[in-house]
Amino acid sequence: MNSMLGLVPSILMMASPILICALxxxxxxxxxxxxxxxxxxxxxxxxxxxxxxxxxxASLPGWSVWISLAMAAAVGALVSLVHAFASISLNADQVxxxxxxxxxxxxxxxxxxxxxxxxxxxxxxxxxxxAGPGGIYPTAYxxxxxxxxxxxxxxxxxxxxxLRACGENPQAAASAGIDVRRMRYRAVFVSGALGGLAGGCxxxxxxxxxxxxxxxxxxxxxxxxxxxxxxxxxxxxxxACLFGAAVAFSIYVVNIPSLRVLPPEFFSVLPYVITxxxxxxxxxxxxxxxxAGQPYxxxxx
Amino acid sequence: MDIKxxxxxxxxxxxxxxxxxxxxxxxxxxxxxxxLAVGRDPANMYRAIIQVVSGFDLARGTxxxxxxxxxxxxxxxxxxxGLSMAFAARAGLFNIGAEGQYIVGLTVAQFASxxxxxxxxxxxxxxxxLGMLAAAGWGGVVGxxxxxxxxxxxxxxIMMNYIALYVSRYxxxxxxxxxxxxxxxxxxxxxxSNSWLESVTNGSRLNTGLFLALAAVLLFWFVMEKTRTxxxxxxxxxxxxAARCSGINVxxxxxxxxAISGAFAGLAGCIVALGSFGYGRVLAGLDGYGFNGIAVALxxxxxxxxxxxxxxxxxxxxxxxxxxxxxxxxKEVTYIISGLVxxxxxxxxxxxxxxxxxxxxxxxxxxxxxxxxxx
Numbered sequence: 001m002n003s004m005l006g007l008v009p010s011i012l013m014m015a016s017p018i019l020i021c022a023l024x025x026x027x028x029x030x031x032x033x034x035x036x037x038x039x040x041x042x043x044x045x046x047x048x049x050x051x052x053x054x055x056x057x058a059s060l061p062g063w064s065v066w067i068s069l070a071m072a073a074a075v076g077a078l079v080s081l082v083h084a085f086a087s088i089s090l091n092a093d094q095v096x097x098x099x100x101x102x103x104x105x106x107x108x109x110x111x112x113x114x115x116x117x118x119x120x121x122x123x124x125x126x127x128x129x130x131a132g133p134g135g136i137y138p139t140a141y142x143x144x145x146x147x148x149x150x151x152x153x154x155x156x157x158x159x160x161x162x163l164r165a166c167g168e169n170p171q172a173a174a175s176a177g178i179d180v181r182r183m184r185y186r187a188v189f190v191s192g193a194l195g196g197l198a199g200g201c202x203x204x205x206x207x208x209x210x211x212x213x214x215x216x217x218x219x220x221x222x223x224x225x226x227x228x229x230x231x232x233x234x235x236x237x238x239x240a241c242l243f244g245a246a247v248a249f250s251i252y253v254v255n256i257p258s259l260r261v262l263p264p265e266f267f268s269v270l271p272y273v274i275t276x277x278x279x280x281x282x283x284x285x286x287x288x289x290x291x292a293g294q295p296y297x298x299x300x301x
Numbered sequence: 302m303d304i305k306x307x308x309x310x311x312x313x314x315x316x317x318x319x320x321x322x323x324x325x326x327x328x329x330x331x332x333x334x335x336x337l338a339v340g341r342d343p344a345n346m347y348r349a350i351i352q353v354v355s356g357f358d359l360a361r362g363t364x365x366x367x368x369x370x371x372x373x374x375x376x377x378x379x380x381x382x383g384l385s386m387a388f389a390a391r392a393g394l395f396n397i398g399a400e401g402q403y404i405v406g407l408t409v410a411q412f413a414s415x416x417x418x419x420x421x422x423x424x425x426x427x428x429x430x431l432g433m434l435a436a437a438g439w440g441g442v443v444g445x446x447x448x449x450x451x452x453x454x455x456x457x458x459i460m461m462n463y464i465a466l467y468v469s470r471y472x473x474x475x476x477x478x479x480x481x482x483x484x485x486x487x488x489x490x491x492x493x494s495n496s497w498l499e500s501v502t503n504g505s506r507l508n509t510g511l512f513l514a515l516a517a518v519l520l521f522w523f524v525m526e527k528t529r530t531x532x533x534x535x536x537x538x539x540x541x542x543a544a545r546c547s548g549i550n551v552x553x554x555x556x557x558x559x560a561i562s563g564a565f566a567g568l569a570g571c572i573v574a575l576g577s578f579g580y581g582r583v584l585a586g587l588d589g590y591g592f593n594g595i596a597v598a599l600x601x602x603x604x605x606x607x608x609x610x611x612x613x614x615x616x617x618x619x620x621x622x623x624x625x626x627x628x629x630x631x632k633e634v635t636y637i638i639s640g641l642v643x644x645x646x647x648x649x650x651x652x653x654x655x656x657x658x659x660x661x662x663x664x665x666x667x668x669x670x671x672x673x674x675x676x
Contacts, residue, residue: 034455036455082644086644086647086648087647090647090648092647092648092649093647095395095397095455096599096643096646096647097643097644097647097648099397099592099595099596099643100640100641100642100643100644100645100646100647101640101644102592102640103592103593103596103636103639103640103643104636104637104640104641104644105640106633106636107633107634107635107636107637107638107639107640108633108637108640110631110633110636111335111631111633111634111636111637114631114633115339115631213586216586217463220459220463223456223459224456224459224460227453227456263471265467265468265470265471266471268463268467269463269464269467269468272460272461272463272464272467273460273464275456275460276457276460276461276464279446279450279452279453279456279457279460280446280450280452288453
């Protein structure tokens with residue numbers, strides 16, 4: 001039992017980036033834009049954060065991690081504008097443009113690593129994020145704060161209602177005077193910022209450098225958490241914690257005698273199997289925003 | 302003159318093949334600018350590409366056919382994963398799962414090579430068939446879930462990719478004598494190696510998989526364009542409801558298209574396992590052929606011949622990587638080019654949209670002028 005309690009900080013460490021990224025995905029999908037680029041946006045964010053931290057930690061000790069996180073969010077938001085432009089302004093297939101960004105992410109980030117650091121990863125930073133009391137990283141509090149903020153804005157503010165309307169029935173929203181395209185732009189922009197931030201949180205707590213394929217599916221897990229959490233903050237938070245726990249277990253299973261009978265792959269595969277099964281089980285009731293994935297065309301009924 | 306030029310622009314915009322060429326050229330243009338921007342010589346990038354395609358080393362003036370062989374080796378799985386994506390796309394599905402189906406084919410082929418009797422030809426042929434069947438099942442499940450329960454094939458296939466990866470890791474480690482990253486060597490009869498192809502290409506890894514891939518391209522074309530099944534699939538892709546109303550079994554079409562799509566990706570896995578490697582691998586991550594296959598199919602407009610050409614193009618980029626790196630060109634520029642190509646393709650529908658809007662506006666203003674003249 002003690003060892004289980006000892007796992008809580010690492011579960012939170014794993015779950016925080018997933019939750020932050022999933023919140024971004026949720027906002028985007030609730031506005032009607034499927035953001036399959038989350039994986040790539042996390043990569044951009046992780047690269048930006050690692051680079052900023054390496055370059056700044058000597059001159060700005062203590063501050064550099066926070067500046068790095070801000071950089072990660074900014075870069076993520078900036079890159080997401082490409083997805084926004086393609087899928088909102090040009091009515092492109094949202095899955096195709098998202099896939100394009102995912103393909104670009106590894107290329108651009110490692111290319112820049114080669115230019116800045118002259119090898120295929122960033123230099124290692126000496127000090128990532130420092131864990132607070134109980135070994136819990138500040139990223140957990142950031143995630144919690146964002147969760148409450150996102151819930152508040154989506155469900156207690158007029159802008160949240162409008163955003164959700166754009167994802168359910170954009171034509172009706174437009175007839176009520178909402179600028180659907182602008183709303184979707186904002187949503188994708190925020191989801192890009194959150195995706196980038198999530199990548200930054202991941203790189204500053206879980207490793208000491210950015211390298212190719214470092215995100216390794218975390219963005220896709222976040223995407224799954226959005227579906228598994230049925231597109232509501234409460235559900236997405238639960239799903240992110242569950243998936244974070246599964247990832248933590250798959251790493252620490254060798255230290256836990258009672259779980260050692262199971263291969264680590266069992267825990268790695270768990271989040272994906274759970275998601276797939278729940279997608280099938282809940283398939284009858286449609287929880288997805290109705291207009292998610294469909295381009296909005298003015299005047300179409 | 303102006304009208305003539307506009308007509309040409311419109312015709313180019315509506316021609317898929319021309320747009321693909323344009324998009325690829327744009328990708329290369331941006332890649333070249335990028336290389337220039339970081340102070341490297343783009344000529345080195347093109348020298349590397351020419352060396353891969355022709356075997357000529359322009360800097361040294363030597364010729365080595367092995368480069369051509371390795372280019373084809375890199376292209377074969379890309380072509381097949383492209384066919385996989387294309388086949389599903391024609392039925393209106395977005396198969397992100399080629400990666401997982403590839404892994405399933407690869408894993409089953411690895412198992413078959415250790416547990417099937419060592420009979421020449423039968424051994425590798427049976428391994429390939431089993432790998433393809435397993436991958437077809439892996440893909441077919443997603444098609445079935447989509448058809449029966451309306452589960453999004455995009456999310457489902459991403460999940461299946463990672464399930465395949467971890468199941469493959471676990472299963473491969475069960476093969477006796479396997480360490481954390483590789484199995485013992487395959488028996489010789491399981492290998493796809495082809496001594497003639499090897500000697501023609503000066504000892505490259507080029508293997509029988511090349512012929513299997515070409516056969517797959519032919520099969521794709523035949524099934525898609527010349528059979529009733531292919532017609533049903535395409536009809537489903539164009540308009541599901543219309544297809545259902547005209548008596549096409551849409552559920553069957555969706556399941557079948559994902560299964561055949563999976564078989565193509567599975568074949569890619571078999572060829573990589575039994576052709577390029579002499580041993581089974583405990584995969585540490587995704588190989589990426591499946592994701593690049595998406596780009597291949599998009600550039601190839603989901604046609605057989607287009608996918609073949611696009612696969613050769615992306616194979617060229619991939620196998621030029623080490624040569625670029627040795628000439629101070631960061632090899633990631635090739636990933637950037639393929640990523641850009643996909644982004645530009647997603648913008649393509651928008652470009653068409655803009656052109657349409659412009660011509661509509663012009664028609665409107667022309668009509669207005671006409672009205673004025675009538676008054």
